[in-house]
Amino acid sequence: MITFLLVFLVIFEYVLGAFAEITCFADRRFYADWWNSCDWLEFSREWNIPVHHFFRRHVYSASRHTLSRPFATVITFLTSALAHELVMGCITKKLRGYGFVAMMLQMPIVMVQRSRWMRGRTLLNNVLFWCSMILGLSMMCALYVLV
Structure with a gap:
């Protein structure tokens, strides 16, 4: 479970956030609660x-x-x-x-x-x-x- 949460954090916060910043993607709502x-x-x-x-x-x-x-x-x-x-x-x-x-x-x-x-x-x-x-x-x- 810890692995899932860490992978989720890395992908959805860091990787997608970096790609959104690089491509000037305005909608950064990749997940909800x-x-x-x-x-x-x-x-x-x-x-x-x-x-x-x-x-x-x-x-x-x-x-x-x-x-x-x-x-x-x-x-x-x-x-x-x-x-x-x-x-x-x-x-x-x-x-x-x-x-x-x-x-x-x-x-x-x-x-x-x-x-x-x-x-x-x-x-x-x-x-x-x-x-x-x-x-x-x-x-x-x-x-x-x-x-």
Whole structure:
């Protein structure tokens, strides 16, 4: 988890900030307060705003014209999971599918978090989000490095 936070800090504050300064990019809002997320959809929207806007514009909106909202969301998650798995494959030189499966498992978790029993319980949802974040990131690092 510490590694994730440090990598996040370096990329989103220092690297993107430097590129924004060099290119005179005015909008430097690369992330929102994702640490207060109460579910995975909120985290997906807030942790990487440029990528979220890209997927919303080019995948979700394009598929929304012909598909229902839930199915367009699934298609967007599927495309994002494939892209993230490709990035992890390039980094580790292994295409294993662990990240893809983990990202697709977020959809049932979102359905549980948005159910009538969990809706409105922001503290419980935030605790569940952080537990799955800590366990999931640790498991991903271990799987990609050790297996």
